[in-house]
Amino acid sequence: MTAPRAVGVRLPYGSVPAAVHAWVEHELGSPVVATSEQVGGMSPGCATRLTCADGTRAFVKAVGTGLNPDTPGLFRREVGVLDAIGEHELWARLLASYDDGEWVALLIEDVEGRHPDFTDTAELEAVLAGTDRLSAVLQERDVPETVDLVDVAFVLRKWADCLATLDDAPAEAPVPAWLRADPFGWADVLREHADRPMPHVVHWDIRVDNLLRRPGGDLVFVDWGAAARGPAWADPLLARLERVDEAWFDDSITTSPALREAGDEVVTAFLAGFGAHLAVRSVLAVDVNLPTLKDFRIRESRRMLGAVARRTGR
Template identity: 80%
Template sequence: MTAPRAVGVRLTYDAVPAAVRSWVEDQLGSPVVGTAEQVGGMSPGCATRLRCADGTRGFVKAVGAELNPDTPRLFRREIGVLDHLGHHELWARLLASYDDGSWVALLIEDVEGRHPDFTHPDELAAVLAGTDRLSTVLQEREVPASVDLVDAASVFDKWADCLHTLADAPARAPVPGWLRTDPHGWADVLREHAKRPMAHVAHWDIRVDNLLRRPGGEVVFVDWGTAARGPGWADPLLARLERVDEEWFDDSIAASPALCEAGDDAVTAFLAGFGAHLAVRSVVAVDVNLPTLNDFRVRESRRMLEAVARRSGR
């Protein structure tokens, strides 16, 4: 089975403020009698499956600014996105939200299922088909400019700046020497793509820990805290990163119409920019209550930059 790549250290539900737990029970209409803590993802807040006395089920995410100053913004973004996306079988429905200015919580439909196994051909195929379907559905949904989505164009520009200045990055940053001069001009590729229209809403964080597979095989996309306005090929690419360190990844890129349209240079530039950014952040970032995040950065950077080397004949 494929294990989640991102595993954080989370608050348990019983440690969430009483006011938030009272709100949860008011919304569900019955006392909570059973909990199952989830470990995937990096938020320091709780992520808990709930069972109530009357059999009602729900899933709650809750975080306070004292745990991490940035995570409440991600939760508020997810609330805004799910509010405007409405109901669809491809994502878990938002039941209610809570925000007292410090603590933010989402009460979400509890999806019966488990994380998909990316080593199983049929389950991997279902994820890729589901991602393509998600991209189509998202193009049909209106999310107004007032919703605080990630600007993928700005992200591409940030990654391009990182690649352009790698020669001056700290020597301890885990970046291969050959990449520090950006010999293939991937910064320019990213900047060119950043100038293209990006009206498409993307999930922007497709990983195995953000996917659930229902008993019938249907894939559900969860955790919309980094949803973005970006290119239509971003989610299909992200869905393949689980196996970016294999030649399967390159073959799969060639089998995706969206990624073929984007082009191999765009895919490799994405990997180079993302991987370099994570590598540099691993030696300069200051993380609050996120003890596993830096190891995640280092591992993911290594996997992506090794794929860049493979794809560029290094």
Template identity: 55%
Template structure:
């Protein structure tokens, strides 16, 4: 099964000499084989390396010539992983590189593949692992400093989502269903209200099948921390369930998370509509340099979130398909 988020990546051989030299210097042994990975939207490499001495590592690298924004995400991932240290729940950072244009990470190579989250047992493993991750993040980073670490702030994110409703009113081509257009001011206010939530916790904020590796023993590893965010405790439990947002299973599963129960249906519905609206707006306004599949991914994810929200609001099948 291919992940829904799958971009077009440059290979390790296409990385600049400076990246190759850095990798060899850090590892102390030349690279003798590579295995390019798929999944995710970075235009840079994501490559398993095997060295002459038998060592295996994972390298990811990107530069401003490929995309002007992605290097900042890699810097955020470096900050998050330096903060977290090592643990089996994520791939540990071995070394990092940053020359101002190109950014690279050498990570532990985790044996395994992306999980099949359509499988009930595997999804159960993910929900348990997400709870374990939340407890561990609270323990290791009890008071995350957004500005000092360069992390995303949930309050800024949802404030920007709320602003996207202005674009919906301005641009008829934004793929937003009629039931949202008929109440733009109301939905904008509900989404803006999410910024009032207490935001004390470090969150992964990008839990998807392509950002997970399942080991041969069935355990899961959370990778790609470039969206690391400080926000409410219910964020990662919600994201872990989004792979099945279009399924009524999603609604039932929310009750298994104390944080999601505490957040309440109004909060979760506003989040779904805010997320979906932001994605829909960006399908027609964003300029995605080096990311040819991102617009289609945004469109499909937006449609899934609107469908989930319509179902949860009991708006009927026509609204869910709009």
């Protein structure tokens, strides 16, 4: 079975403030009698499946600024996005949200299911088809400009700047020497794509940690804290990163209409920019209460830059 790539150190539900507990039980209408902590993802807050005395089930995620100053903002974005896109079988329904300025919490439909197994061909194909369907559905949703979304154009430009300045990056950054001069001009490719219109909402964080497969096989996309405005090829590409270190990845690009239209060059530039950014961040970033994030960055960077080397014969 494919295991979550991102596994952090989370606060258990029992350590969440009493005010959040009281809000949860008020919203659910019954006292919580059983909890099951979840491990995927990097947030230091709780991620807990709840069962109430009357049998009601829900999923709660909660975090405070004292745990990490940035994570509450991701939770607020998720609330805004789920409110804006409404309900659909492709994502878990938002039941209620809490925000006292310090702590932010979401009550979400508890999805019965498990993470899909990317080593199973049928399940992997279902993920890719589900991602294409998600992209089509999101293009039909009218999300106001007032909703806080990540700007993928800004991200691509940031990665381009990273590639263009790798010669000045710390020597200990795990970047291959041949990449430091950006020999293929990928910074320019990323900037050119950043200048293109990006009218669509994209999930922007599709990985096995954020996917659930219901017993009947239907796919559910969870964790919308990184939702963005970006190109149509973004989510199909992210859905394939689980196996970016295999030749399968290169072959699979042709099975996505959006990726075929975007072209191989931007796929490789994306991997180079993302991988280089993660590598540099692994030696420069200061992560509050995220003890596993540095190793995650190094592992993911190695996988992506390894794929770049494979795709270019380096």
